[in-house]
Amino acid sequence: xxxxxxxxxxxxxxxxxxxxxxxxxxxxxxxxxxxxxxxxxxxxxxxxxxxxxxxxxxxxxxxxxxxxxxxxxxxxxxxxxxxxxxxxxxxxxxxxxxxxxxxxxxxxxxxxxxxxxxxxxxxxxxxxxxxxxxxxxxxxxxxxxxxxxxxxxxxxxxxxxxxxxxx
Amino acid sequence: xxxxxxxxxxxxxxxxxxxxxxxxxxxxxxxxxxxxxxxxxxxxxxxxxxxxxxxxxxxxxxxxxxxxxxxxxxxxxxxxxxxxxxxxxxxxxxxxxxxxxxxxxxxxxxxxxxxxxxxxxxxxxxxxxxxxxxxxxxxxxxxxxxxxxxxxxxxxxxxxxxxxxxxxxxxxxxxxxxxxxxxxxxxxxxxxxxxxxxxxxxxxxxxxxxxxxxxxxxxxxxxxxxxxxxxxxxxxxxxxxxxxxxxxxxxxxxxxxxxxxxxxxxxxxxxxxxxxxxxxxxxxxxxxxxxxxxxxxxxxxxxxxxxxxxxxxxxxxxxxxxxxxxxxxxxxxxxxxxxxxxxxxxxxxxxxxxxxxxxxxxxxxxxxxxxxxxxxxxxxxxxxxxxxxxxxxxxxxxxxxxxxxxxxxxxxxxxxxxxxxxxxxxxxxxxxxxxxxxxxxxxxxxxxxxxxxxxxxxxxxxxxxxxxxxxxxxxxxxxxxxxxxxxxxxxxxxxxxxxxxxxxxxxxxxxxxxxxxxxxxxxxxxxxxxxxxxxxxxxxxxxxxxxxxxxxxxxxxxxxxxxxxxxxxxxxxxxxxxxxxxxxxxxxxxxxxxxxxxxxxxxxxxxxxxxxxxxxxxxxxxxxxxxxxxxxxxxxxxxxxxxxxxxxxxxxxxxxxxxxxxxxxxxxxxxxxxxxxxxxxxxxxxxxxxxxxxxxxxxxxxxxxxxxxxxxxxxxxxxxxxxxxxxxxxxxxxxxxxxxxxxxxxxxxxxxxxxxxxxx
Numbered sequence: 001x002x003x004x005x006x007x008x009x010x011x012x013x014x015x016x017x018x019x020x021x022x023x024x025x026x027x028x029x030x031x032x033x034x035x036x037x038x039x040x041x042x043x044x045x046x047x048x049x050x051x052x053x054x055x056x057x058x059x060x061x062x063x064x065x066x067x068x069x070x071x072x073x074x075x076x077x078x079x080x081x082x083x084x085x086x087x088x089x090x091x092x093x094x095x096x097x098x099x100x101x102x103x104x105x106x107x108x109x110x111x112x113x114x115x116x117x118x119x120x121x122x123x124x125x126x127x128x129x130x131x132x133x134x135x136x137x138x139x140x141x142x143x144x145x146x147x148x149x150x151x152x153x154x155x156x157x158x159x160x161x162x163x164x165x166x167x
Numbered sequence: 168x169x170x171x172x173x174x175x176x177x178x179x180x181x182x183x184x185x186x187x188x189x190x191x192x193x194x195x196x197x198x199x200x201x202x203x204x205x206x207x208x209x210x211x212x213x214x215x216x217x218x219x220x221x222x223x224x225x226x227x228x229x230x231x232x233x234x235x236x237x238x239x240x241x242x243x244x245x246x247x248x249x250x251x252x253x254x255x256x257x258x259x260x261x262x263x264x265x266x267x268x269x270x271x272x273x274x275x276x277x278x279x280x281x282x283x284x285x286x287x288x289x290x291x292x293x294x295x296x297x298x299x300x301x302x303x304x305x306x307x308x309x310x311x312x313x314x315x316x317x318x319x320x321x322x323x324x325x326x327x328x329x330x331x332x333x334x335x336x337x338x339x340x341x342x343x344x345x346x347x348x349x350x351x352x353x354x355x356x357x358x359x360x361x362x363x364x365x366x367x368x369x370x371x372x373x374x375x376x377x378x379x380x381x382x383x384x385x386x387x388x389x390x391x392x393x394x395x396x397x398x399x400x401x402x403x404x405x406x407x408x409x410x411x412x413x414x415x416x417x418x419x420x421x422x423x424x425x426x427x428x429x430x431x432x433x434x435x436x437x438x439x440x441x442x443x444x445x446x447x448x449x450x451x452x453x454x455x456x457x458x459x460x461x462x463x464x465x466x467x468x469x470x471x472x473x474x475x476x477x478x479x480x481x482x483x484x485x486x487x488x489x490x491x492x493x494x495x496x497x498x499x500x501x502x503x504x505x506x507x508x509x510x511x512x513x514x515x516x517x518x519x520x521x522x523x524x525x526x527x528x529x530x531x532x533x534x535x536x537x538x539x540x541x542x543x544x545x546x547x548x549x550x551x552x553x554x555x556x557x558x559x560x561x562x563x564x565x566x567x568x569x570x571x572x573x574x575x576x577x578x579x580x581x582x583x584x585x586x587x588x589x590x591x592x593x594x595x596x597x598x599x600x601x602x603x604x605x606x607x608x609x610x611x612x613x614x615x616x617x618x619x620x621x622x623x624x625x626x627x628x629x630x631x632x633x634x635x636x637x638x639x640x641x642x643x644x645x646x647x648x649x650x651x652x653x654x655x656x657x658x659x660x661x662x663x664x665x666x667x668x669x670x671x672x673x674x675x676x677x678x679x680x681x682x683x684x685x686x687x688x689x690x691x692x693x694x695x696x697x698x699x700x701x702x703x704x705x706x707x708x709x710x711x712x713x714x715x716x717x718x719x720x721x722x723x724x725x726x727x728x729x730x731x732x733x734x735x736x737x738x739x740x741x742x743x744x745x746x747x748x749x750x751x752x753x754x755x756x757x758x759x760x761x762x763x764x765x766x767x768x769x770x771x772x773x774x775x776x777x778x779x780x781x782x783x784x785x786x787x788x789x790x791x792x793x794x795x796x797x798x799x800x801x802x803x804x805x806x807x808x809x810x811x812x813x814x815x816x817x818x819x820x821x822x823x824x825x826x827x828x829x830x831x832x833x834x835x836x837x838x839x840x841x842x843x844x845x846x847x848x849x850x851x852x853x854x855x856x857x858x859x860x861x862x863x864x865x866x867x868x869x870x871x872x873x874x875x876x877x878x879x880x881x882x883x884x885x886x887x888x889x890x891x892x893x894x895x896x897x898x899x900x901x902x903x904x905x906x907x908x909x910x911x912x913x914x915x916x917x918x919x920x921x922x923x924x925x926x927x
Contacts, residue, residue, distance in 0.1 A: 050195035051188020053401070055351045056433045060843035063351055091188030103186040107178045110809030113817065114641025115185030116351040116401030122186060137856060144851045148843065150349050150402055151641050152813055153820030154851040155858050 022086050024049070025093035039083045040064040040075035043090060051091035051119045055148075062147030065120035065127075066090045072127035074146075091119035094126065102126055102164050111160035113151035121147045125161055134165055177807070179646035180665065181399065181639060192401055193356035193369040198426035201357065202231050202271040204419050205278035206412060206429070208439060209260035209267060211291050212508040212836025213307070216258055218288035221268060227284060229277035231423045235268045238418055241387030245410045247377065251310065252474035252511070254385055254414040260289070261309055262473035262508055263837060264439030271419040271427045294836040298447070298470045298505035309473065309506045316471050317479035317504040319486050321559050324497030329462035333453025335537040341450070341526040342903040344830035345470070346443035348515060349848050350640075352401020354440065355430030358416040365392025366417055371400035373408040373638055374678035375670045385414050386421065398668025403640040404821075405514035406441050408680055409476050433842045441513035442831050444481055444504075445470045448526040450489075458538050460495040460549045463530075467502040467523065469512070476513035478504045480615075483768035484608070485519030490558045491527045492569040492606040492775065493549040508836040514680065516818065520607050520883050521825065525904065528603040528887030533900065542891060543580060546604050547573055553867055557773070558606075561613070561764040565867040568775030568801030569606055575799035575861050576602050576777045595786045595921060600795070601891025604777045605884035608770025609682040609875050610759035615768065617761070619677045621691030622754040623699045629740035630664045631656065635691070636676040637684045638668045642878050643810030647685050650806050655692045656700065659722035662739055674754060682774065682876030683759055685806060689873040694755040702751045707737055710745045760872055772872055774802035774880040778819070780888035784896045786915045789908030793823055793889060796855050801863040802875040811877055815860045818881025824849045826886040828905050 020031045024047065031046060043049040043066070055063035057076045064075040067089040094100045102125045105111065112118040121144065128135055128143035135143065140161050149157060184190035221233040236243055236257040243257065244250035256265050268285050272278035295301045301314040308314060330336065356370030365388060372378045375397035383390040400407060412429045419427040431439070451464040467485050471478035482504040489500040535545040550569045557563035582600060611617040622634040633652050639645050648665050652658070666672050676687060700720050707725040708715045713736075719728050724735030725742060762771040781795035796819045805811045828847045832839045840846035866872075890901035899914035915921055 044195075045197075048197065050191060053192075053352070054430075055353065056843040058433075058842055058844055061351065095187040095189075099183070099187065106186045107182045110813045112182075112185055113643060113813050114351065114400065114402040115181070115190060116192065116641075118185050119188035122188075141852045141856075146850075148349075148351065148848060148850060150351055150404075150821070150848060151817045153816040153818075153823075153849075153858065154854050155816040155820075156809070156813055157851065158856065 018081060018084065020080050020084055022083055022088055024088045025090060033080050035079060035081035037080040038076050039066070039078040039080065042080055043075060049090050049092055053116055053119060055116070062120045062124060063117050065123040065147060067123060067127060070130065072124055091122060094122060100126070102129070105160040105164035109159040109163055110156035111152065112156070117147060117149045121149060121157060125164070129165055135161070177646065177650065179643055179809070180649050180660065181645050190399065192352055192399060193371055193396065194352060194430045196357045196369055198357060198359055201426040201428055202273065202419070202423060203275040203278050204269055204271045204416050204427045204429040205275070205282050206266045206415050206435070207268040207282045207285055209256070209263050209265040211260060211289050212263050213292040213294045214260050214289040215292060216256060216260060216267065216287060217290050218286070219267060220286040223284040224270060224281040227277065227281050229273040230270060230281045231273070231425065232271045232419055233268060233281065233285070234418050234422060238422060239385060242384045245381050245385065245414060246475050247409055247477050248479055249475040250384070252476070262510055264510060265473070266415065269415040269419060271423050294508045296507055296509060296833065296836050298468050298507055301505045301507050302503070309508065314506045315503060316475055316506055317482050318502065319483055320501045321486055322499045323560055326462050326464050326497045326499040329497035330453055332455065333461050334456045335534055336451065336453040337530055337533040337537065338451040339530065339533065339902060341448045341529060343446045343448070343522045343525060344825070344904050345445045345510065345512070345832065346515065346825050346829050347437060347831045347846055348404040348406030348441070350402025350404060350406060353431045353433055353436040354407060354411040355428070357426050357428045358413070358420040359426040360420045360424050363392055364388065365394070366420055367394040367396065368413055368417060369396045370413050370416070371403065371407050371638070372397045373403055373640065373680050375638065375668055376636060376675055377678065378410060378413055379670050381410055382413060382417055386417055394669070394671045396669050398638040400638060400640045404516045405518070405680065408514050408678065409441060411440065437831065437841060437846065438838060441476060441515070442510050443515040444478070444512040444519065444522065446485070446522040448523060450526050450530050452530045452534060454534050454538060458540050458545050458548050460493055462497040463490055463495045465489040465500040467500070469502065469504040470507050470509055471504045472507060472509045472511040474511050476511055478512060480768065481514065481519040483612070485523045487559050487608065487769060488520045489523045489527065491524060492551050492604055494551055494555060509833050510831065510838065516821070516879050517883050518681070518879065520605065520879070521822065521886065524603070524605045524883050525886045528884065529890065532891045532894065542602055543573070543576060550604070557762065557769060559766045559769050561762040561766040561769040563762060563771050563773060564760070564870060564872055566773060566775070566801070567867055568773070568863065569604065571801045571863045571865070572775050572777035572799040573604060575863065576779055579779060597784045597786060597896040598781065599784070599892045599894065599896025600779065600781045601888045601895055602777060602779050603884040603888040603891065606773045606775045607880045607883050609686060609772045609774060610761070610770060611681055612768035612770050613761045613766050617677060617759040618675060618756065619687040619691065619759055620674050620754065620756040621676055621688065621695060622674045622752065623695050625703055625743065625746065625751040627743055627746060627750060629738065629743035631658055631662050631739070632664045632666060634666045634673045635688060636667070636673040638679040640679060642814065643807055644679065644684055646807040646810050648688050651688050651692050655696045657719070657721050662723065677759070682878045682880065685874055685876040686772065686872065687759065690757065691755050693873070694757065695753045699751070699753040702753065706745060706751065707742055710742065711737065772875055774800065774875045774877060776800045776880045776884050778884045778888035780885065780892045782889060782892040782896060784893060784911060786921050789911035791827055791893060791906060791911065794855055796823060796885060797859040798881060799861040799863060800877060800880055802877045802880060803866050804864045804874045805862050806874050811862060812860050814877045815881035816858045818879070819858060819885045820849050820854050822882045822885035823854065823889065826889045826904055826906060830905050
């Protein structure tokens, strides 16, 4: 009895799937997916783009930061229907064709340790530089204040941003 | 201020894969036919389980298995010291992280829905939420032997008599919070069932073999059939050393015959995961008329939560370090680690040292004020010298580190000793500085199994393969191994293959904890390099007919010692073609060095640090801003410059969070915070724009132990330096962490630090 009810509900859910079309890392993507699937799940599970991480799930840590139409967003807070028709860029695209200067600076300055916050952090640094090519200290702190890092104490990250945008 | 560390700045081996996002963490893995697991945790901090009904959950479409305590073939318990934490509870739950059932389903959503269909009947029991109360005779007993997990003490001299001889006494009680590790990658991974009835466990831990041992006991299958792949991790800081969801995923994988992934949400992690021990520490400390310490009495009460984990060892460490780097003739330290229905406390970077160091250093500053000495001067008068005994009277490896780091701070004496000053023009902002000192033991200590080792192989592909049973949590171990091996064998990074964190391939080298791995890798290489080089050179000699004395290992292959050539004489790859029997293998087994004196848990190798902090106190908002957090560290030679720097800077900021914002507070056994919206860790806006680290690399004459690990030392002494800076700014002594803005504001009012009248 219980099982039957549940399966009916599930079919209903299936019928509510949307045709999801977006450009992700310059590739057209077409999926049939439930409209409130979080973008982070769509990326990580459906597309196996696991460079985008999940840590808090409520938009407080920035580990899932990606660019949507050029703007930095937390992929855990964006639902599939909101990402529909958009241009999404994840960490996987940043090193194509070669390693990005931000990534090089992070390597040189020790801007990461465990690396789990790093993809999101790198995307946030990119968003900063896209908007503000020579950021002030205050602009750096503001731009990265939504990305938590537990390992570095941010010292290496600050050095990396300065190296990347000022040297 | 402190000079930046000089040294090698090589890019770490895992760097490229981390900055490009291509590194697959164990929670990123997917397998064909994989199911998703979820664990049902207790609704109550303390209750009797009256019933568990899983039928409805089992009937849900998409559910492959539901397990309870009845599904555990072996021991229903885990724990690094005593296995007293149930994998799945049967009769009693003792905290809200206790697991009762687990589900494997086709999707995470179905698993989640299935959890909601499991019906558990509870009969709530009285909640023991305070360690003081837990020790009262009428308190409910949480475990068969009562609520006292562990009691220990250290006594020297005659404390009562000595107090009579003191000119100044300070007695104070300090309260330390329940800090969360907050590794960015929450616990999890995948368990894959194998054809031989065994499993492969892809889940992070700080000691793969220990997980294998514990899982074998739970699953009742031989250790040889369990393979633990434990690396890399997105942070651990001690928090993933104990088992977490490995048993549940393993049971589900074995039951379903399919790979099972569990990746805890942040809420699940906060609720079930380990924390730093909250401690209440009372210290009574006295000095003579010269400011020399005479007597030090300490009582430590640790809230170890519902289960043992490493609670006894953490308490031992706190008791050992209660007198820190000071020479005190009369000491009496007593420690109690007590069960409650709060979250489980356990291993966390600093291991009990952070708590006692906060109390001890706060005492030193209070005494300095009483006798009108500077914080620096009172420490200089009392600090241990290189050949003095350790804090429990045990012989230790001589080290001048405590005096060395103080000397580093001494160079900034003028900055420390200045009184409170208004910052710039804003009269409502006060500025102050503070310093603190600490010493911190590495390794597990006297009387503990603390074996290590390593293995080198020259493979058929011509690679120098390096095997250690350690894990990369983020600390930079791979970089340490690469640097030490290339230094010792003169080969290039591209000549090597490093293998860690896989019980099918690595030797037993002990845990990646206790600041021990760097030290053990260096020591292993000292033991292996001679024999390994000789064997390879002998092979090269046999092949070429040139004497071994004219050959040496180098980048890319074997070089002639006398020739000024630009390429190796034989490439490793070509040389390997001449290995016809077993590959050349050299291995070593040894123990972490310990003190010769039988002091249980007592350490032998110590690292030292001094911290200089500066804060701005906003008298209007009560907000504290740390504007400077510089550290001098004496831990032997720096192996990896960026790794060392990162450990100290990152450790300092973790301690900044401990001091000013972090507390996984509980009320009647329930966590108040749930996630990063209510448990705050430092953001980039909370840290000084620049932190300076000075590494004092000298070892004492004749020291044969090499570099000490620095994984913990940077996190130990920052808190008291920051709170002393607050005191310097506004005259208010802190006794409880984290420092709340409310406390600052109330101190501002009491002291009349703000005047609302103009031109007064």
